[in-house]
Amino acid sequence: MSPSLSRDDVAKVAKLARLRLTEEELTTFTGQLSGVLEHANDMNSLDLSALQPTSNPFGLTNVTREDVIWKSLDRDAVLAEAPDAQDGRFAVPRILGEAP
Amino acid sequence: MKTAVEIANDVQTGATTAVAQLDAAYVAIEARNAELNVFLHLDKEGARKIAQAIDARVAAGENIGPLAGVPIAIKDNLCQTGIPTTCSSKILEGWKPPYNATVIDRLVAAGAVPVGKTNLDEFAMGSSTENSAFGPTRNPLDPSRVPGGSSGGSAAAVAGDMTSISLGSDTGGSIRQPAAFCGIVGMKPTYGLVSRYGLIAFASSLDQIGPFSKTVMDSAVLLEAIAGHDPLDSTSLPEPSPSLVSHVNDGVAGKRIGLVKELYEGADESVINAVMGAVAALKEAGAQIVELSIPELRLGLSAYYLIAPAEASSNLARFDGVRFGLRVDAEDVTAMMEATRTAGFGAEVKRRIMLGTYALSAGYYDAYYGQALKVRTLTINAFQKAYAQVDMLIGATTPGVAFKFGAKSDPMEMYLNDVFTIPTNLAGDPAVSVSFGKGEENLPIGVQLLGPGRSEASLYAAARVLEIADGRS
Numbered sequence: 001m002s003p004s005l006s007r008d009d010v011a012k013v014a015k016l017a018r019l020r021l022t023e024e025e026l027t028t029f030t031g032q033l034s035g036v037l038e039h040a041n042d043m044n045s046l047d048l049s050a051l052q053p054t055s056n057p058f059g060l061t062n063v064t065r066e067d068v069i070w071k072s073l074d075r076d077a078v079l080a081e082a083p084d085a086q087d088g089r090f091a092v093p094r095i096l097g098e099a100p
Numbered sequence: 101m102k103t104a105v106e107i108a109n110d111v112q113t114g115a116t117t118a119v120a121q122l123d124a125a126y127v128a129i130e131a132r133n134a135e136l137n138v139f140l141h142l143d144k145e146g147a148r149k150i151a152q153a154i155d156a157r158v159a160a161g162e163n164i165g166p167l168a169g170v171p172i173a174i175k176d177n178l179c180q181t182g183i184p185t186t187c188s189s190k191i192l193e194g195w196k197p198p199y200n201a202t203v204i205d206r207l208v209a210a211g212a213v214p215v216g217k218t219n220l221d222e223f224a225m226g227s228s229t230e231n232s233a234f235g236p237t238r239n240p241l242d243p244s245r246v247p248g249g250s251s252g253g254s255a256a257a258v259a260g261d262m263t264s265i266s267l268g269s270d271t272g273g274s275i276r277q278p279a280a281f282c283g284i285v286g287m288k289p290t291y292g293l294v295s296r297y298g299l300i301a302f303a304s305s306l307d308q309i310g311p312f313s314k315t316v317m318d319s320a321v322l323l324e325a326i327a328g329h330d331p332l333d334s335t336s337l338p339e340p341s342p343s344l345v346s347h348v349n350d351g352v353a354g355k356r357i358g359l360v361k362e363l364y365e366g367a368d369e370s371v372i373n374a375v376m377g378a379v380a381a382l383k384e385a386g387a388q389i390v391e392l393s394i395p396e397l398r399l400g401l402s403a404y405y406l407i408a409p410a411e412a413s414s415n416l417a418r419f420d421g422v423r424f425g426l427r428v429d430a431e432d433v434t435a436m437m438e439a440t441r442t443a444g445f446g447a448e449v450k451r452r453i454m455l456g457t458y459a460l461s462a463g464y465y466d467a468y469y470g471q472a473l474k475v476r477t478l479t480i481n482a483f484q485k486a487y488a489q490v491d492m493l494i495g496a497t498t499p500g501v502a503f504k505f506g507a508k509s510d511p512m513e514m515y516l517n518d519v520f521t522i523p524t525n526l527a528g529d530p531a532v533s534v535s536f537g538k539g540e541e542n543l544p545i546g547v548q549l550l551g552p553g554r555s556e557a558s559l560y561a562a563a564r565v566l567e568i569a570d571g572r573s
Contacts, residue, residue, distance in 0.1 A: 010454065017413060017457045018420070018434070019450055020442040033455055035512045037468075040402040043475050044467060053473030054480060055305055056335065057291055057528025058553065063334040077198035083427030090422050095433045 005034045101128075101261040104170045104318040108211065111169030114158060118151035118169030118213060125171035125215050129262045136238045138256045140176050141184050142216035147171070150213045166321050166345075168211035173257035173266035176217035177224055178309070179298040180204050187300050188232035189222045191444025192425040201298020202333070203267060203309055203326045210325035215263060218253025222446045223416065224274055224302045226250050227517045228508070231448040236505060241283060241543065245502040248278030251312070255282040258312045265322050266312045271303050272404050273497075273521025275310045276533035280546020281502035283535040285319045285563065286312050288521075290553045291528035292337035294323070295330030303411035304335070306404075306525040315572070316534065316564040320344040323556065337554075347557035348564050353386030355562070356490040362397040363495020363520050363548065371496045374537035374545040379494060381536075381569035382562060390490050396475075396482035400523040403475035405515055406459045407526075410469050412449075413456030419444065451511060479526045487552045492562060496520050497533040497546030520548060530556050534563040536570045 010030045014021045021029065079085040084092070102110070110116040126144065133139055154169050174180065177187045179197035181204075186192045207214060221231035229237040229252030239247040240260030247256040251268025255278035258266050268275040270288035279286025287310045294309045301307060311322035328341030357379075364375045383389050421427035421440030428439035445453070459468035486493060497520060508514040524531040530553070533546040547566060549559045 005458070009458070013454045013458045013461065016461065017453045018437045018441050019445070019453065020438050021450075025447075029451060029454060032451060032511050033458070035510075036405055036455060036515070037458075039512060039515075040406060040468065040472075043399050043402040043471055046399075046471075046475075048471065048474040048478065051474040051477045051481075053470060054476040055473060057305075057476075057480060057526075058337070060292070060335060065331060073198050078423075081195055081198060082423050083421060083425070092422055092433050093430065093436050 005030055005037060101264060101314070103315050104167060104264040104313065105321060107170045107264060108166060108168040111154065111158060112164055118154040119148065121169050122147055122151045122171055122213055122215065125263055129215070132240065132260055132262070135243060136240055136256055136260060137235050138218055138237055138253045138260060138262060139173070139216045140186060140188065140219050140234055140253070143183050143214065146183070147213050147215050150208060154211060154213070165209065165211035166325055167207065170212050170265065171215045171263045172207060172212045173216060173218050173254055173263045174204070174214050175220055175251050175254045175266070175268045177220060177269060177300045178203060178267060179300065180214060180217070183217065185217065185300070186234070187223045188220045188234055189444065189446070189449070190233045190426060191419045191440070195425040197298070199298065202295035202330045204298065206326045212325070218257055218266065220253055221250035222449050223300070223412070224250040224269055224271055225412070225448050225452055227273070227277055227514055229253065230505065231446055233446055239281060239502050242502065242541065245504050245543070246281065248281035248502060250274040252278050254312050255279055255284060255286065258282070258284050258314060264314065265318055267309060268312055269299055269307055269309050270525065271306045271408060272525050273518045275312065276497050276521050276531060276546065276548060277518065279312060279533040280497035280535070280544065283544030284312055284314055285316055285532065285534050286310065287319050287323055287532045287556065288524060288530060289323060289327065289556060290337070290530045292335050293327045293554070293556070295333040295336050297330055297332035301415040303408040304415060305411060306408060316560055316567050317345070317348050319532070320348050320560050342554065342557065344557050344560055348560050350557070350561040351385055352382050352562050352565050355387045355492065355558070356390055357382055357387045357562070358390050358392040358486055358490035358493045360397070360493050360495050361391070361393045362395065363493065367496045367499040368501070368539060370539035371498070371500060371545050374539070375494065375496050375547055378536045378547040378566050381566055382494070385565045392486055392490070392493070394482050394486055396478050397523045399475050400479055400526055401515065401519050403472040403479070403526060404518070404522040405455070406468050406472040407476065409452040409456030410459045411456065413453045413460065416449070416453055448511070476526045479523055483523070483527045483529060483552070492549055492551040492555065492558060495548050495550070497548040501539040501541070501543035501545060524550055529553050530559060532559045532563050534566050536566050
């Protein structure tokens, strides 16, 4: 796996992450992100096929609770902190018509 | 400045009042906050109400708790009802959480008085607080230098004698590194020991809240007050808060302590000397020192700088201009989200979001994120092997003393500062940094003690030995 990133790779990633970059930022970030990925070469050259991945260090999985009604946040208090709200809901600009 | 234990005792016995302690804290804060930029917000009115209620309860003969009337500083990535919580990001500027983090509720239940919110690297991403959208925090010991990060404000609050204790969070060293740079005690507890409910997430599988203090005893008192199972955090360990305070003076007689080559090699000479001095002090106190090499720890940095950004890219997707904080209006919802995130996030946050998005994207997932998760397993196995031979490990917290502003302008160079602290987070284990010895310009050095999961009591006992050996009884 080649570690070096192209400007196109970074532009694609920025789009996926909903970030807009200037041409200058694209150049800077491409160099910096390549540097981090190059450092990861020490890891990528290892054969770790015998190991399982770890996401929780103590192996906790699928923690559930009793299905009972539990305290929740007050709707009005939450909406009061939102950029825009309408009829007890978060309000957003037009959602139809865009091509993400 | 008095320790938290002394303040609590004085408040409980009536020798002082919670209000008087609070007033003194605000005087100390206002004397230096303009210079050091430690606090982003002070909750004077709310804190006064809490302090007055404590004084009334003392007057009524009630037993308040282990932190009775102790002013405490809170890192600004912890939610407190109605108090601006920014994560030092423009994207959250002006947002006021509608709920308390569990640690806030537990602090108040223990008698502590939260005085305000401290500066950090934006979303806890950084090692110097230079990434704060609201300006860097300066090191109280030398204002031309960084206090470390990301919990730089909380470390500076204690080092600058503004409060005796504070809370930070540690994802890759964000408590231990600033504790080392500011000459204080910083504990990163076992993953899951302290509830993360209300901690604004950076990398959920690594983040852990922990205490800053001048003394080991204060650290133990504070951690004991906030630890223990919380049903609101599904990664919370199932057991109640452990007994820590009663073990602080247990000493290290008969303990086997591993001196790990990979946890000090490459550090400045003064740092290595401090680690060797700490080793000698522990040996003097009856510990047996075993020299170890754990080469797998060298891979930690690479794994961390893929796992943490990957989790961050997912966690920070929630900042989209819909539910909280900033919105930059645009013609449709996608454009609004792009404009909001572009204006709201700083450069380091954008870097990590993009790195994480890349590591998780189709075609690269197995090579980067998948491989990093396996290195995490490798790290855990290597630590377990070491803990089969010894009770705890010792090394340096950082490669050098607090550096000057702008000294590490290249991101990779900044990341390398975390090389000794990161492996602990990958393993989910606890580690404490305690000030031991001095380096260049008489700046403090942090020595790091690491142990297996749930070994905080033993780590505090060893840290206490070092504290005494370094001349702080």
